[in-house]
Amino acid sequence: MNDTSTVRRLATRAAEATPPPVVARVGGLGDRAIAWLFIAPTIVLLLAINIFPLIWTIYLSFTNFRANRPNAAVEWLGTRWYTSILTDPDIWAAMQVTARFVVATIVIQTVLGFLLAVLIDKKFRGHGFWTTLILLPMMLSPAVVGNFWTFLFQPQIGLFNYAVSFVTGLPPSSFQMLGDVSLAPWAIAIVDTWMWTPYVMLICLAGLRSIPDYIYEAAEVDRASKWRQFWSITLPMALPFIMLAVLFRGIENFKMFDMVNLLTGGGPGSTTEVASISLKREAFEKWRTGYSSAFAIILFVTVFGLANIYVKALNRVKQR
Amino acid sequence: MTTRPDPIPGAADGDPAPRRRIFRRGPWENAATGLIALGVIMLMQPFSIELYSWSFATTLAGTVMFIVVSKFPE
Numbered sequence: 001m002n003d004t005s006t007v008r009r010l011a012t013r014a015a016e017a018t019p020p021p022v023v024a025r026v027g028g029l030g031d032r033a034i035a036w037l038f039i040a041p042t043i044v045l046l047l048a049i050n051i052f053p054l055i056w057t058i059y060l061s062f063t064n065f066r067a068n069r070p071n072a073a074v075e076w077l078g079t080r081w082y083t084s085i086l087t088d089p090d091i092w093a094a095m096q097v098t099a100r101f102v103v104a105t106i107v108i109q110t111v112l113g114f115l116l117a118v119l120i121d122k123k124f125r126g127h128g129f130w131t132t133l134i135l136l137p138m139m140l141s142p143a144v145v146g147n148f149w150t151f152l153f154q155p156q157i158g159l160f161n162y163a164v165s166f167v168t169g170l171p172p173s174s175f176q177m178l179g180d181v182s183l184a185p186w187a188i189a190i191v192d193t194w195m196w197t198p199y200v201m202l203i204c205l206a207g208l209r210s211i212p213d214y215i216y217e218a219a220e221v222d223r224a225s226k227w228r229q230f231w232s233i234t235l236p237m238a239l240p241f242i243m244l245a246v247l248f249r250g251i252e253n254f255k256m257f258d259m260v261n262l263l264t265g266g267g268p269g270s271t272t273e274v275a276s277i278s279l280k281r282e283a284f285e286k287w288r289t290g291y292s293s294a295f296a297i298i299l300f301v302t303v304f305g306l307a308n309i310y311v312k313a314l315n316r317v318k319q320r
Numbered sequence: 321m322t323t324r325p326d327p328i329p330g331a332a333d334g335d336p337a338p339r340r341r342i343f344r345r346g347p348w349e350n351a352a353t354g355l356i357a358l359g360v361i362m363l364m365q366p367f368s369i370e371l372y373s374w375s376f377a378t379t380l381a382g383t384v385m386f387i388v389v390s391k392f393p394e
Contacts, residue, residue, distance in 0.1 A: 092369060095363055095372070096366045099365075
C-alpha cells in the first residue's frame, strides 16, 4: 500500500472519530474563521506573557507600588519616577558605564570579526574545522561562560593570569582581573569579545560571500592591487552587513546583564554597574518596583528605538 | 502658455497632489532614525546632565515618529 492511500485512510478514520457536535460547529466556519481559531491560542499566549506585562509595567511606573508590600495602598505619582531617574547622577553614571562597555566591545568585535571573516573567506586547507572552532564560544550558554571565565580569572589558579604572566613576566597573583577597578571593565569586555566576535564574523562572512566574483575579475583586468580591491570593493560592499552586526551587538550589549552579574556583579564599587545591574538592584534589592518599572520603560524605549533602526538597516541589506 | 507639473507616482492623472511629495516615507524615516540616534547619544554622553534629562523625550519622540511615518507611502 502506498503512502497516499495510508494518509487518506488515516484522514477518513480521524473524520469518523470526530464527535458530531464538533463537526457541526467547525463545518459552518469559513476559512478565515478557522485560521483565526488556529492562531488564537498563540495570540492569547502572546498577550498574556508579552503585552499584558508591558502595559502593567507602564502602569506601575506611574505609581509607588512595591512588590514586597503587595497589600499597601498604591498611590498615583504621575511622572515623578521618570523625572527622578532622568536627573539622578548615579543612573547617569550607570548609563556612561554601559556606553563605555558598548563602544569598547563593538569596536573590538567589529575589527576582529571582520578580519576573521576575511581570513575564513579565503579557501585554505582545514578551513571548515577552523570555522567550527571559532564559532564554538557563541554556542555556549552565557551562564556557563561567566562561570568558567571566573575560574580563568582567578589570581591564584586562573589560566588567564598564568598566560599574561608568561607573556609579560608579571607574577600571576600580582593582579586581579575581576577585583581591580581599572581591570574589571576590561575583563568583561574580553569575555564578551571572546564569546560574540564569531557572531560578528558570521554576519561579515555573509557580506563577503554576497560580493559577486566578476567584480574582482574586472578589477584584476584593470590591474587594481589587492589593497585597492579591498578598499574599493570588499569594504564598501560588506559595509551594510558590518553596520547590521554593529547595530545588533549594540542592542544586545546595551541590555547586557548575565555576564556582568556572573563575573563582577557590578563591582568593584560601581565600576561595572551597567544599566541593567542598576535596574536589578532597584527592583529586587531595594524593592522600588514603581521606580524600577519607570527605569525599565526608559531602557525599553531606547532598545525599541534602536530595534527600529535595526529593522530599517535589515531591509536595506535585503534590497541589495 | 502654462506648463503642467510632472505627474507624481501614485497620484491620480491631472492631480499634482503636493501633499504626497511632503509625506514620503524615506526622508521622514531618516529624520526619525536621526532623532532616535540623537536620543541614545544624549542618554549615554558624559558631558551634560541637561542633555541626559531630555534624552528619553527625544528617543520617545523619534520612536513614535518612526512608527507613524513607516505607514507613509514610498
